[in-house]
Amino acid sequence: MALLDRFDTPGRLEELSEDHRFARSRRVAGMFDEFTGDFPQFYNPTVEDTPAGLTLATIAWPAFPARVLREKGPGAARWELADGSRDVQDEYCEWSVERGDDGKITRITFTTEVPEYWEHVAQNDPDLLLELYHQFVDPSVDLDDLFRVDLDDPSDGRKYAPRNRWNTSTEGRLAHLVQGSNALKAAIQLVAQATILRERDDGTPVTDRQELVVCGGLGEPFRNSDPQIAEIVNDAAGLGNEITLLDPVGLYLDDLQSAGMETLDGADAAEFWRVERGAPDHAVRASFAVPEDRGYVVGDIKLHGRPITRGAQVADEVRIRIGAGVKPGDHQPVRRRCGE
Amino acid sequence: MEDDVAKPAIQRWTKARLQALVSGNSEETPRRVLEQGLRTSTVNLASSNTSSVAAVRGVEQRVDLPESFFVDSAAQSGLLDLAPPPQPFVDSSVYAASLRTFDVRLTDGDQFRRPGDTHFAFVVPERAFEDTDTLRQAIERGILSRRLAACLLMVDFPNPIFSRRREQLLEHVPPDIAFGETDDFSQDVAHAIRTSATATQPGTPEHEFAQLWDAGEGFKAPFDALLQDYYTAFAERLTTQEGFDSYMRLAESRRDRVKAMPITESPMLFSQTNVPSRERTMVADGRVEEA
Numbered sequence A: 001m002a003l004l005d006r007f008d009t010p011g012r013l014e015e016l017s018e019d020h021r022f023a024r025s026r027r028v029a030g031m032f033d034e035f036t037g038d039f040p041q042f043y044n045p046t047v048e049d050t051p052a053g054l055t056l057a058t059i060a061w062p063a064f065p066a067r068v069l070r071e072k073g074p075g076a077a078r079w080e081l082a083d084g085s086r087d088v089q090d091e092y093c094e095w096s097v098e099r100g101d102d103g104k105i106t107r108i109t110f111t112t113e114v115p116e117y118w119e120h121v122a123q124n125d126p127d128l129l130l131e132l133y134h135q136f137v138d139p140s141v142d143l144d145d146l147f148r149v150d151l152d153d154p155s156d157g158r159k160y161a162p163r164n165r166w167n168t169s170t171e172g173r174l175a176h177l178v179q180g181s182n183a184l185k186a187a188i189q190l191v192a193q194a195t196i197l198r199e200r201d202d203g204t205p206v207t208d209r210q211e212l213v214v215c216g217g218l219g220e221p222f223r224n225s226d227p228q229i230a231e232i233v234n235d236a237a238g239l240g241n242e243i244t245l246l247d248p249v250g251l252y253l254d255d256l257q258s259a260g261m262e263t264l265d266g267a268d269a270a271e272f273w274r275v276e277r278g279a280p281d282h283a284v285r286a287s288f289a290v291p292e293d294r295g296y297v298v299g300d301i302k303l304h305g306r307p308i309t310r311g312a313q314v315a316d317e318v319r320i321r322i323g324a325g326v327k328p329g330d331h332q333p334v335r336r337r338c339g340e
Numbered sequence B: 001m002e003d004d005v006a007k008p009a010i011q012r013w014t015k016a017r018l019q020a021l022v023s024g025n026s027e028e029t030p031r032r033v034l035e036q037g038l039r040t041s042t043v044n045l046a047s048s049n050t051s052s053v054a055a056v057r058g059v060e061q062r063v064d065l066p067e068s069f070f071v072d073s074a075a076q077s078g079l080l081d082l083a084p085p086p087q088p089f090v091d092s093s094v095y096a097a098s099l100r101t102f103d104v105r106l107t108d109g110d111q112f113r114r115p116g117d118t119h120f121a122f123v124v125p126e127r128a129f130e131d132t133d134t135l136r137q138a139i140e141r142g143i144l145s146r147r148l149a150a151c152l153l154m155v156d157f158p159n160p161i162f163s164r165r166r167e168q169l170l171e172h173v174p175p176d177i178a179f180g181e182t183d184d185f186s187q188d189v190a191h192a193i194r195t196s197a198t199a200t201q202p203g204t205p206e207h208e209f210a211q212l213w214d215a216g217e218g219f220k221a222p223f224d225a226l227l228q229d230y231y232t233a234f235a236e237r238l239t240t241q242e243g244f245d246s247y248m249r250l251a252e253s254r255r256d257r258v259k260a261m262p263i264t265e266s267p268m269l270f271s272q273t274n275v276p277s278r279e280r281t282m283v284a285d286g287r288v289e290e291a
Helices: A018-036 A066-072 A077-084 A115-124 A126-136 A184-193 A209-216 A225-238 A311-315 B002-022 B031-038 B052-056 B092-101 B129-140 B146-154 B164-172 B184-194 B205-213 B220-237 B241-259
Strands: A055-062 A094-099 A105-111 A147-149 A158-160 A242-245 A273-279 A282-289 A319-327 B043-046 B062-064 B089-091 B105-107 B113-115 B124-127 B280-282 B288-290
Touching: A018 A115, A018 A184, A055 A225, A066 A077, A077 A311, A094 A311, A105 A311, A115 A126, A115 A158, A115 A184, A184 A225, A184 A242, A209 A225, A209 B052, A225 A242, A225 A319, B002 B031, B002 B129, B031 B129, B031 B146, B031 B164, B052 B092, B062 B092, B089 B092, B092 B241, B124 B129, B124 B241, B129 B146, B146 B164, B146 B184, B146 B205, B146 B220, B164 B184, B164 B205, B184 B205, B220 B241, B241 B280, B241 B288
Parallel strands: none
Antiparallel strands: A055 A319, A094 A105, A105 A282, A147 A158, A242 A319, A273 A282, B043 B124, B062 B089, B105 B113, B280 B288
């Protein structure tokens, strides 16, 4: 049995100073502590012991937004809609697209980096913030572009603006997640709340994942992510276990599934997937681009028989995951009615 | 698994098949390509993204329905760039009432019986991916012209699978038809159908094909107009109980066909209903006709 010393950075990023890493860990611990009181089967691993033989539950889902699929059906219209706004990219993954003069896609950048991390960087190390924007977004970013003054409370000083002019578009290079539901705290809250078992008014248990999400107020029933997370956590909680999120706590990109891609030179398109930020097994930012010496671009690659004309086509082939840990427990969970 | 293993494997297999066919190193005949377009010898299954329980309990107000139930969108829109259908929806209350009307239940035919539909609502057969991919690769290789593919698929388009009318067109394709230079194969097939005796008789699939063929290379606009009228018609019918009930009956007819196929492995593949088993077809005004 052991306590976790501290929460590591998402993807085990090493750019923060030691002091700021500890500060960031305390910030994440605070997010856990907001929920551990109300949800006894959810625990903070820096406060409660975690056994060495913790059961690991990797929860994964497609990056393409299920809500768009449901609204637009399986045809090409869904790709256009998903590429049109970061606000519909709600599966804890957002992407942006770069094109050449001929309109063909040259690079697609995916991120699962939560805004809370970047807010922490902005608050503690603005120079690093600017350096990151220069390296990953655009060399011409000015620090003033990234901050705003709260007009309601000017005395509060400047605050980092996650949705700054460099990080709102689906074109170019994005910085981190901005869609309203794509936040670390939202994921932590979902896992905590999903430890509650639910029943209908007639006393029958709620086990259907979409019904569970609506019944428990656990997010959006037609996202890929929320019902998947809720169902797995709820199943584990039903056996009396305790649940936590695995360190490093975050949302991660799996490798690109390239089996349906046809390249001009017969190369495996997975070679063109490059992790830009995060450890190899904990990628939080990756891009898909063909090296210049190959003589063709992403837009020349076919995916399931169609040329790649939208970033969303590739999002179909990307999986997002979050790691949960299940600690054996002897809780006797009581089912609650919907809405309670 | 589907996108990462099955589909790419089918694409590679189809590529090898067509390569062998074109180079004359195959036991298959060119007619086989048309059979995959016009006959339904296998299917895939599609369903709503909405769980049946969530709809019946009123947790969700609408049930999305698979568009491939109404039209062969993967081929017509995906390959031929014809007008895509809007995502079809039905009110959950209408769907739930239909489940009661038709006594929908899951049963293994033995001990297990549970009222209601499959987990995801409205499971129906759709054109198999292998058939769509054969069409795609045949078009890309120039074996089939886009015009011929469009005209063939637009015959009886409200019935994307199990269309007797489209299958009837195969009667005019000689078993020994061969690939010629450039567009010869497509022209030969079109000529054989258009010059058949029945092509002059209104109401026959050959006549329907001939009229579609007369649209020429600028077929997209008139075909899109036909499709749009149909999309409007079935969307309106989906707003009524009577309209959706008729689609439940049509779905059951198609499931009955699948139950007779070797690919059916379990009585739990589909839910069971009290809908009498008989042939039903969709017509272009969105109505369902019973045989």
